[in-house]
Amino acid sequence: MVLARLKSPSALRRFLHGQSSAGLFLMAMAAIALGLANSPAAGTYDALLHSHLGPLSIAHWINDALMAVFFLLVGLEIKREMLDGQLSTWPRRMLPGVAALGGMAVPALLFYAFNTGETARGWAIPAATDIAFALGVISLLGDRVPASLRVFLAALAIIDDLGAVIIIAVFYTAQVSWPDLLGAVLAVAGLMAMNRLRIRRLTPYLLLGVVLWIFVFRSGIHATLAGVLLALTIPMDVTPSRSDGDATSPLHRLEHALHIPVGFLIVPLFALANAGVPFLSLPVNALLAPVTLGVAAGLVLGKPVGVFGLSLLATKLGLADAPAHASRMQMLGVALLCGIGFTMSLFIALLAFPGDAILQSEAKVGILVGSLISGILGFLVLRIAHREVPFSHTAASA
Template identity: 75%
Template sequence: MNHNAHARPSAIRRFLEAQSSSGIVLMASAMAALLIANSPLGPSYETALHAYVGPLSLGHWINDGLMAVFFLLVGLEIKREVLDGQLSTWPRRTLPGIAALGGMITPALVYLAFNRGPTAGGWAIPAATDIAFALGVIALLGNRVPASLRIFLAALAIIDDLGAVVIIALFYTAELSLPDLAGASFAVAVLVAFNWLGVRRLTPYLLVGLVLWLLVLRSGIHATLAGVILAFTIPITLTPSRSDGDMDAISPLHRLEHALHLPVGFLIVPIFGLANAGVPILGLPAGAFAAPVTLGVAAGLLVGKVAGVYGFSTLAIRLGFADAPAHAGRLQMLGVALLCGIGFTMSIFITLLAFPDDPLLQAEAKIGVLAGSLVSGGLGYTLLRFARRDAQPDRSPIEP
């Protein structure tokens, strides 16, 4: 093995460490939001989120503004992994790709089994995995989980994020403003031209990206997608060896990704959790806890995710389409599939898009997200805590 790999952690390992740590902070912010919303401070909490700061309310600045930066980081991670990381070859993409597909289809079907008519629009809520939460749980388990499974989970969640971005763009777009859409298209053309012309400084990209965000916000497409579009235009230097960390210093994508990891993981996502996880449970009607939306989301995460991820993965391995992660036993694969049922950040974000004008449906969906995520995470942790590692090293396209 290359000694440089020991001297400096690879990009995927740095990514895993950052996400794991931020997941623990996110857990704390979600708990704080729940406590505040169900305390005497609850009304002030709601009033603050609806207070206007300039043209947007504080809640909109968080969900449309700060989360655009979160989506920028998601886009950078997707581009890096697809072009120069753990998803850079088809063998590496196969198993997490099939697992992610199952993990999006099955939860949606489970949700629709509980919901018809107006509430059917929430079908995508349980289809997303929260990578920070899931990796945060795995971090608590130390070396009980093989490195190949950690990387499998990270790759699956990255593909899952890409799927969520596509779902938001296709199914949760309001009426379009053609002039603003034309302006946004021109901004994208400028960003692509920067890339073709070899512009390496980040400032021009970020300035045009800010204009792009404003135009997308006005166009009717959700503003956070501007972050993903901007990310896909940031240049990346393909490394001749992935253990060679020196390329990070000269690649604009690596520089920006490195700069965003800490503020996104430890500031932006916790603020989002603090602003959106505060469900006033004590003030809800009793029927909200057994409502179709609540049950559909919770069952989608707890049952649909594990059935989709584990079922599709097992089928792909048995049919010879993909190799199992190295040193991972079946119970450990099942444990990771359960962790995929933790759907906090993206699930709550899609909740806001699916039910924009109905606070009760939003609350029901959030209860489902919190309940499904809590049970999935607890069961996944318990199973991985006591499951044995596979003593036989399998051939795996996802190397630790």
């Protein structure tokens, strides 16, 4: 999740508090999943996830249908921030954009250092940052972290999410059913037509969005991308609210309505369904498997090197402004927190190794171990960091 439209410092605090709470709840659900997978209830837990509810198993309903709503919210946030938010101008995009690029490229290269052949398909697993988890850790530090760094982290997550969406669409698409893909294209065309006709009620968009999801699901492209396509067609132009005169838009209304169910229901359910790694039944060498090492190294080393290194380079060259009132040590701490790659990393792991339970488990071990180490290191660095050495001598507002 990323930064909502902010109109005051109190709005900033409310947003960050909500995201932090969601991150802490997500941690709890991941812990429950791990406990279930390594308890006498493991068989029941697995059987429940694979039991069918209509045409799909419960796991598929969560991963393909509910996560499409998660991607809908991601798409809404990307569109809003690009048009009227933290990424609305090129100067604002530069630092988080450069940092996100480094934070995706360096972990992928590190993964390739450990993996060749079939396992190389997992190169994108350590490329994602879980903003809810990262903000959950930051919430434990109170005012030790400047607000500018939280805004930077949220803006970076927007671009990170956009990169992950593109990666999934381009590199993790199965064989395509062209008739269904044509149906999806026609559904998108219908959504765009409603936008051009200035239809501002959300119901028609959501109904046609369900049709779009069905076609995308049947086409072979991962169904969650239907959420992003739907988001990009939701109107953002402002119309007066009948109740209090505040400026509203269909996009803002839908985004506001989705934050709580996505943060406190959908993503935690995804964690409950996918974070349960049966450590006790894994072979001892699973911790040293190439996939495990590649993912963990990408998160723990690749993320901070890419994010911190390219951010420092961009500010040194005068290409971007540094976060205000932030020291280099604090920036390093936030870069370490970017190695918490949970929700999106788990999602990409499922796509990278479909049907291979062993490789999926190795990837999950790497994600959990790498995210835990990154979270602890980031917390400790931010805990001891001081503000007297600025990240850049020309630091300006983020």
